[in-house]
Amino acid sequence: MFDLLFGAGRSQHAAGAEEAQRAGRNVEHLEAELARVEERLEKISIVTQALWTLVKQNTSLTDEQLSTAVCEIETQKQQSAQVPLKCPQCGRAMLARDRRCLYCDYREPEGDVLSQV
Numbered sequence: 001m002f003d004l005l006f007g008a009g010r011s012q013h014a015a016g017a018e019e020a021q022r023a024g025r026n027v028e029h030l031e032a033e034l035a036r037v038e039e040r041l042e043k044i045s046i047v048t049q050a051l052w053t054l055v056k057q058n059t060s061l062t063d064e065q066l067s068t069a070v071c072e073i074e075t076q077k078q079q080s081a082q083v084p085l086k087c088p089q090c091g092r093a094m095l096a097r098d099r100r101c102l103y104c105d106y107r108e109p110e111g112d113v114l115s116q117v
């Protein structure tokens with residue numbers, strides 16, 4: 001009887017250790033993903049600053065006009081994110097803002113320069 005209980009306790013301990021290991025790997029994966037996202041965000045920020053510098057140097061556009069354009073694009077994105085699209089690969093619904101199907105991992109082709117950094 002004691003051996004049976006002791007054996008069950010050991011097996012629970014092993015299951016707990018496996019779960020902890022799995023959780024540790026998930027944390028490592030998420031940390032690596034976060035580092036990639038932060039690196040991409042930094043690149044996008046640099047490209048955006050370079051583009052705005054060039055635009056200001058070569059046109060008469062102002063910061064206020066840039067702010068207005070940013071607001072317009074944000075509004076358009078918010079509106080399009082609420083419209084469900086159909087995944088061309090599996091046919092299930094996907095949100096435009098995700099640009100990726102949650103079911104089959106289909107990714108919409110990237111179209112602009114900022115999405116390629």
Ligand SMILES: [Zn+2]
Pocket residue numbers: 087088089090091092101102103104105106
């Ligand atoms: Zn899909």
